[in-house]
Amino acid sequence: GQNIDQPTEMTATEGAIVQINCTYQTSGFNGLFWYQQHAGEAPTFLSYNVLDGLEEKGRFSSFLSRSKGYSYLLLKELQMKDSASYLCAGSRAGGGNKLTFGTGTQLKVEL
Amino acid sequence: DTAVSQTPKYLVTQMGNDKSIKCEQNLGHDTMYWYKQDSKKFLKIMFSYNNKELIINETVPNRFSPKSPDKAHLNLHINSLELGDSAVYFCASSQGWGRGKPNTEAFFGQGTRLTVV
Numbered sequence: 001g002q003n004i005d006q007p008t009e010m011t012a013t014e015g016a017i018v019q020i021n022c023t024y025q026t027s028g029f030n031g032l033f034w035y036q037q038h039a040g041e042a043p044t045f046l047s048y049n050v051l052d053g054l055e056e057k058g059r060f061s062s063f064l065s066r067s068k069g070y071s072y073l074l075l076k077e078l079q080m081k082d083s084a085s086y087l088c089a090g091s092r093a094g095g096g097n098k099l100t101f102g103t104g105t106q107l108k109v110e111l
Numbered sequence: 112d113t114a115v116s117q118t119p120k121y122l123v124t125q126m127g128n129d130k131s132i133k134c135e136q137n138l139g140h141d142t143m144y145w146y147k148q149d150s151k152k153f154l155k156i157m158f159s160y161n162n163k164e165l166i167i168n169e170t171v172p173n174r175f176s177p178k179s180p181d182k183a184h185l186n187l188h189i190n191s192l193e194l195g196d197s198a199v200y201f202c203a204s205s206q207g208w209g210r211g212k213p214n215t216e217a218f219f220g221q222g223t224r225l226t227v228v
Binding site: 033037041042043044045048085087098099100101103104 | 151153154156218220
């Protein structure tokens with residue numbers, strides 16, 4: 001099975017940098033996704049890591065260490081609109097492209 | 112032009128009723144999913160279809176029955192609704208799966224908020 005852990009809540013200041021950590025324990029792990037979900041809306045894709053290392057995409061970066069079962073999402077130059085839930089999801093190798101989500105980290109960006 | 116659309120957006124119904132949620136994707140994807148998000152915002156997969164074939168069926172009561180008439184549609188029918196079925200149900204799609212193919216991101220519909228009273 002899969003087990004995904006991430007902090008429940010975080011608070012950060014506009015313009016700052018925040019790192020949201022995610023640890024996973026999974027059999028047949030294939031890769032790790034990060035999604036953003038604003039209240040009352042659908043999750044939207046942010047990043048996907050399958051190899052170790054850092055993937056950078058504008059203000060957002062995601063890191064993966066397969067040996068440590070660890071990932072983080074880094075958000076730079078925080079904006080108020082970044083206040084949302086950030087969902088870490090592990091995918092399993094083999095049929096189905098099944099995603100197992102963590103409970104999400106609710107990020108609040110303050111002035 | 113919405114990529115993954117599901118209807119209705121809100122559904123309020125009484126216990127014991129039968130209801131359906133419809134989902135359509137115009138992305139040309141092979142794989143579609145149903146996810147359930149409970150009050151604690153935990154998103155959990157229920158079913159997955161690839162080219163109309165059921166490939167994932169998690170531990171879901173058999174009151175829930177998905178139907179895929181073609182690869183662009185995946186509907187969810189729920190019989191004998193219970194209070195605990197109240198949640199937001201998300202439909203999603205992605206491009207393909209399987210051995211040798213990289214996982215690709217899933218695109219989610221806007222969700223159907225089901226309230227059973």
